[in-house]
Amino acid sequence: MSMLLRGAPAAAALNEKTAQTVSALREKGIIPTLAAVRLGAREDDLSYERAAVKRCAGIGIETRRVSFPESVSGGELEETLRGLSADASVHGILLLRPLPPALDEARILRAIAPEKDVDGATEGSLAAVYAGTDGGFAPCTAQAVMELLDFYHIPVEGKHAVVLGRSLVVGRPAAMLLLHRGATATLCHSKTENAAQIARGADILVAATGRRESVGAAYFHAGQTVIDVGIHYNEETQTLCGDVAFAEAESIVRAVTPVPGGVGALTTAVLAAHTAKAAARRLK
Numbered sequence: 618m619s620m621l622l623r624g625a626p627a628a629a630a631l632n633e634k635t636a637q638t639v640s641a642l643r644e645k646g647i648i649p650t651l652a653a654v655r656l657g658a659r660e661d662d663l664s665y666e667r668a669a670v671k672r673c674a675g676i677g678i679e680t681r682r683v684s685f686p687e688s689v690s691g692g693e694l695e696e697t698l699r700g701l702s703a704d705a706s707v708h709g710i711l712l713l714r715p716l717p718p719a720l721d722e723a724r725i726l727r728a729i730a731p732e733k734d735v736d737g738a739t740e741g742s743l744a745a746v747y748a749g750t751d752g753g754f755a756p757c758t759a760q761a762v763m764e765l766l767d768f769y770h771i772p773v774e775g776k777h778a779v780v781l782g783r784s785l786v787v788g789r790p791a792a793m794l795l796l797h798r799g800a801t802a803t804l805c806h807s808k809t810e811n812a813a814q815i816a817r818g819a820d821i822l823v824a825a826t827g828r829r830e831s832v833g834a835a836y837f838h839a840g841q842t843v844i845d846v847g848i849h850y851n852e853e854t855q856t857l858c859g860d861v862a863f864a865e866a867e868s869i870v871r872a873v874t875p876v877p878g879g880v881g882a883l884t885t886a887v888l889a890a891h892t893a894k895a896a897a898r899r900l901k
């Protein structure tokens with residue numbers, strides 16, 4: 618049986634650190650504030666927004682909710698984001714995505730000031746992740762992978778980390794963060810030949826394929842740590858599952874994240890930590 622890498626204790630430890638930062642900022646008269654901008658009322662967006670607001674409230678971060686109908690124009694949305702970027706009382710901006718297809722997401726994201734991009738969504742943040750500099754913020758889910766590895770003291774330096782998935786939100790930044798921490802990072806995607814064989818050679822395997830339970834026994838070996846980023850709702854069983862076939866992983870690998878209760882439990886904690894950091898950077 619594998620060791621279970623639960624997200625909740627890692628999130629609690631991160632929240633405690635963030636709460637200390639927030640309390641020090643409040644003593645200096647700064648109230649860390651996150652603006653959450655939502656279009657329409659997709660259940661995914663609403664539940665992430667609710668979770669983010671609750672998480673922030675628990676550690677003293679204020680949230681400001683801004684919502685628009687899905688039919689909002691790109692211009693109006695950009696103007697709002699520019700306004701929040703210029704507003705000194707707002708430290709972080711979360712734009713819930715994906716945006717409706719009619720909107721030019723890349724252009725709209727440019728209206729978010731890089732120093733307030735706590736969700737790591739802008740090109741500026743991705744460039745900083747690529748360069749390994751402190752200019753922006755890593756996407757929260759990719760950062761959550763690192764937080765989980767660190768919390769459970771899983772060595773990264775010198776290890777072979779294989780990331781399955783190359784999206785800008787998860788796979789690519791996760792591989793970069795692992796690389797910066799001294800791992801030998803291999804990035805696989807849907808066109809990779811022999812992905813299972815490559816994955817089997819990994820010390821750390823990060824599954825972000827976006828395909829339900831697509832990573833099974835052929836991808837594992839006994840000494841591995843497997844981080845499952847995936848999250849899917851199985852209509853038939855009415856349960857959540859990940860990109861990893863959990864039962865297969867659990868019987869083979871050294872350590873694995875559960876779904877739910879793994880990486881997903883950490884993303885809003887990372888978002889709150891980034892917001893506090895953005896507010897603290899303002900002091901410097």
Ligand code: NAP
Binds near residue numbers: 781783785805825846
């Ligand atoms: P995505 O945009 O659909 O990207 C999936 C990636 O996986 C693509 O790069 C795809 O390759 C690659 N891929 C597909 N099959 C593969 C295979 N067999 N081997 C290797 N790579 C394969 O998904 P995403 O936004 O990155 O999200 C990944 C997963 O994380 C999803 O399950 C999503 O629900 C979940 N997620 C969780 C959280 C959280 O907080 N826990 C947050 C965000 C996302 P191509 O590029 O060639 O198509």
